[in-house]
Amino acid sequence: MSFANKVVIMTGASSGIGAATALMFAKEGADVALVARTQAKLADVAKTIEALGRKPLVIQADLSKEADAATVIPKTKKHFGKLDVLVNNAGIAPQGCLLDGKALQAYDDAMKTNVRAVIQLTSLAAPYLIQTKGNVVNISSVAELRPSKMTTLMFYAVSKAALGHFTRCAALELAPSGVRVNTVNPGPVENEFITNNKLGNADDFKGRLAGYTALGYIAKNDEIGRVVLFLASDKARSITGSTYLIDNGSLLK
Numbered sequence: 001m002s003f004a005n006k007v008v009i010m011t012g013a014s015s016g017i018g019a020a021t022a023l024m025f026a027k028e029g030a031d032v033a034l035v036a037r038t039q040a041k042l043a044d045v046a047k048t049i050e051a052l053g054r055k056p057l058v059i060q061a062d063l064s065k066e067a068d069a070a071t072v073i074p075k076t077k078k079h080f081g082k083l084d085v086l087v088n089n090a091g092i093a094p095q096g097c098l099l100d101g102k103a104l105q106a107y108d109d110a111m112k113t114n115v116r117a118v119i120q121l122t123s124l125a126a127p128y129l130i131q132t133k134g135n136v137v138n139i140s141s142v143a144e145l146r147p148s149k150m151t152t153l154m155f156y157a158v159s160k161a162a163l164g165h166f167t168r169c170a171a172l173e174l175a176p177s178g179v180r181v182n183t184v185n186p187g188p189v190e191n192e193f194i195t196n197n198k199l200g201n202a203d204d205f206k207g208r209l210a211g212y213t214a215l216g217y218i219a220k221n222d223e224i225g226r227v228v229l230f231l232a233s234d235k236a237r238s239i240t241g242s243t244y245l246i247d248n249g250s251l252l253k
């Protein structure tokens with residue numbers, strides 16, 4: 001799946017799925033813009049990509065802030081001259097539910113990063129994606145399709161459900177312009193998501209999460225990355241508005 005001469009923006013590129021997938025795009029020849037808040041982690045990912053002989057663009061931005069998010073598309077266009085693929089991968093899982101008094105805070109935080117920023121970036125990217133007949137891949141979750149088993153993650157699930165429906169609406173609007181928009185919906189993935197979101201002890205979680213899946217297995221970052229690359233490639237040219245579940249059967253349980 002060659003991405004030679006393609007320009008890809010990866011949000012949430014400083015760790016986990018985003019870092020792994022950015023590296024996979026670069027291995028396939030893409031020029032990659034790496035977006036996240038943590039400069040040091042972005043620099044590490046950039047170094048790994050530079051070792052392949054490619055030069056990524058690092059954009060430090062807090063996507064929950066409209067002014068920061070507004071810089072991403074213009075910087076990428078200025079640096080690489082065009083845009084082919086936007087991967088909206090950055091996401092957080094703030095905790096809060098109806099009975100703990102944190103519902104509105106968790107809702108606002110989840111929506112700002114997981115949905116509002118995606119709408120902003122997609123809207124700013126659309127004119128350039130139309131020029132290249134490019135596409136958007138949004139990283140949602142199995143939580144889009146059913147409530148999270150942790151009730152304190154209800155607004156994470158709500159935000160991913162909104163992201164899924166935004167994807168379908170965006171796919172419909174942009175289809176006449178030749179731009180595709182899809183989601184990849186992972187189940188549990190083995191990475192820093194649990195610790196980054198202060199959801200508990202990562203090792204305890206690992207055991208529990210494996211039990212949530214029918215296959216008794218937790219996906220690795222690059223397994224999610226492979227689905228992202230497929231959807232972003234011309235091999236998926238007939239696919240838009242679709243929901244690509246990769247959850248080891250956790251929806252079945």
Ligand SMILES: NC(=O)c1ccc[n+]([C@@H]2O[C@H](COP(=O)([O-])OP(=O)(O)OC[C@H]3O[C@@H](n4cnc5c(N)ncnc54)[C@H](OP(=O)(O)O)[C@@H]3O)[C@@H](O)[C@H]2O)c1
Binds near residue numbers: 016113185197
């Ligand atoms: N891990 C799982 O089990 C799992 C399952 C289903 C779906 N997902 C989804 O997969 C996506 C990637 O998560 P992950 O699993 O790779 O976990 P992760 O390692 O915590 O990655 C999240 C990424 O988002 C970035 N980010 C968070 N808030 C941001 C903000 N305001 N502005 C810019 N960047 C921000 C983080 O970087 P900085 O902190 O440096 O900003 C980090 O690079 C998320 O959308 C998540 O919901 C994960």
